[in-house]
Amino acid sequence: MKENIQIREELIEVIDHLTDEQLNKKVNNEKWSIIQVLEHLYLMESKLVKLMTRTFNEAPSEVIQDKPIHLATDRTKKITSPPHFEPTDQFITKIEMTEKLNQSRKSLHEFVELTKDHKLDDKGMPHPIFGQINLKQWIPFIGVHEKRHIDQIRELKNELFIK
Template identity: 45%
Template sequence: MLKINEQAREALIGEVDGLTDEELNKKSADDQWSIKQVLEHLYLMEAAVTKTIQTQLETGEVVIAEEKPIELTINRTMKVNSPDFSLPSESFVTLEELKVNLAATHQDLKELFESTNDKQLEDRAYLHPVFGQMSLKQWIPFVGYHEMRHIEQIKEVKSKLGLK
């Protein structure tokens, strides 16, 4: 279940390692996110998903949701607006600070998954803005697919900035 998340995180870190803090914080255009903003969005989203799963496990009603094609998340031809809670700031942040935050949210999701049984995750759901009701079990690998989507975005930003 966490395999896609681990693969995505490894690829994500590989994509940004070696970039300077200035490169991370630079935008290719005023209306585009910097790499730093993409990374910030990722840990804000991961933290929110973890918190939502925890809340649904504690207080949510049993809802059986059909399995969704979450692997389609990687497809960047469909534009999706980020929820307000996951919008990044304009502030300058270092790669080390970003890595600390990414590691913390990744660990929190991993611990939540490891401390919860599959039945609990299958029997509760939460509304996704594109896929509709999605089981908590699918929300966990969704985080990995979402990250893979944004790895492609980072590659695009790097290309526009002339970075390798």
């Protein structure tokens, strides 16, 4: 969780000086705006925590090998987001989005606290690229995924000529 906290701090720092208009501006119709990237991160984290909680409570134990989740930061490999993690086209303020991100992170902290005395590497959930990932790895994967999108936000800022 420590790394997830550091990555979230980096994310907030990267968007800190941006206005609501800059956050919602699109480079073109093929790319998400920065706020859409943030909304995607919120949707993913909040929905994953719900799925992780259900898996923790209901899934049978199984042997699940660790996966090379660090590879998720490789932006040369384009991945299409599943529809339930797709952002909307709504104008969202930085304050609203920060509150949502804080809410989803609070849920992740609560899951970690709930499961801290339990083994998490024997229950898993599917990932479209890595296959079955155990719950122990899903926690840092959320941060790794966020790191990938911090790089995307930096690219978008450059394309929008925002320093």
